Amino acid sequence: MNTFKLLLFACALSATAYGQRPGRVYLDSLLQTTARNYPLIKAKRLQSQSLQQAVQLQKNGVIPMLTASYQADYATYNNITGMIYPQYIIPISGPPSKTNVSSAVPGSAAALSLLWDPFTFGQRQTAIDLAQSRAEGGKAEENLTVFRQQLAVINAWLDYSLDLSLIRVFQQNIDREAYHLKQAQSLASSGLRPGTDSSTFHAELIRARIQMLAFEQRRDSTLSVLKELAGGQLPPGLPADSSIFGHLPIGMARQSAAEHPEISLQNTLVKTDELTLSASKKSLLPKLSFWGTTYARGSGVAADGSVNSSDGWQFQRYNYGIGLQLSVPILEAFRQKPLFKQQRLAVDADREILNQTELRLQTQVEISNSALEKAIAAAKLSPEELHAARYAYDAMLSRYQAGLTNYDDAMQSLLLLYRAEASVKMSYWAAWKALLGKAAYEGSLDVFLNPYGK
DSSP, rough: HHHHOOOOOOHHHHHHHHHSHHHHHHHHHHHHHHHHOHHHHHHHHHHHHHHHHHHHHHGGSOOOOEEEEEEEEOOOOOOOOOOOOOOOOOOOOOOOOSSSSOOOOOEEEHHHHEEOOOOTTHHHHHHHHHHHHHHHHHHHHHHHOOOOHHHHEEEEEHHHHHHHHHHHHHHHHHHHHHHHHHHHHHHHHSSSSSSHHHHHHHHHHHHHHHHHHHHHHHHHHHHHHHHTTTTTTTOOOOOOOOGGTSSSSOOOOOGGGGGHHHHHHHHHHHHHHHHHHHHHTTTTTTTTEEEEEEEEEEESBBBTSOOOGGEEEEEOOEEEEEEEEEEEEETHHHHHHHHHHHHHHHHHHHHHHHHHHHHHHHHHEEEEEEEHHHHHHHHHHHHHHHHHHHHHHHHHHHHHHTTTTTHHHHHHHHHHHHHHHHHHHHHHHHHHHHHHHHHHHHTTTHHHHHHTTT
């Protein structure tokens, strides 16, 4: 019984491995590596986390402010009766003095002060909502950055797969040219073909090998770009994936435009501007604050005016108090009126940008659907071209061996076969590229990933 269960488990693992081809498994790992390591994505993630901390900061506004302080001074104590606006001037406590005394005395004080705003008439909650909206915007920007970067990685991955496939095609062409060179040399030795044919085939073979070096350099460059886009490090076990050249993609049903990361980001911008306007209007509401204090003071000047400097370092009087304060900004509405209009216009502008974004994406989805349909249709025709080119090449090869045709016709059929083989690869690659474009404008990588690797 246990053996039977193990057999079923092994079959399940085998089915899973078959359903996920190495290329798809590696691409998933590559996308995860990109999201984890790419510096710009890491920067956006850190910015998003910092905005989350701003939300907690606003929530902490309900915590009272409790401040402990101590001060010591050495100053004169000349005072006078009358009102004074205290900005830039440190007032003197105590009764007015009859004369000016130039001698200074020490003084000290310690205090514990409490300020609490438990009721803010909705201002605190609006500030929390605004911070939360900004955090959502940071997360939406992070998601959009990840989405765009992963699109760029998949695009480079397709280019790399094409380069590998074209190198294999070109290598087959080199092998055919090497075969033709040996054949031409044999036919020239037997007098069936002129000796110039072997020299010309040899020149073509050398030219093809030089072109192969250019193909390999392009492959290496594409791989370097892929490595950069993934954050400077590729997962181990890079496969030579050719799955995209074995089957054509199947387009998925259109996703909702609201799911696009760009739409999500624009929605958060509209919401943030609306909450900014709401917070500005809430600033017109009254403010209610509760306060409490206890403090002690010491002075080198006694109540009768006598001076004892050592008493300034000791606390002599103690006080406490509690209270509340209600403040109403009466004229603030008139002063802030242009600001409200400015913020309302900003909200309307962001809504129009949202409408423009939705319109652009909708248009691009329609274009990408048409491009995908035509790319798939072209890819389905390319094997027919290859079949015809191979038939023509085989026929021309037989005629050349029999001495019934010349070198130019043989090279033309060889070139036609090479182009047809490359055309099949490029047409399949173009179909997958078109599907990637569809995924980009619909805002979902699953549009591409679900058909890929099956």
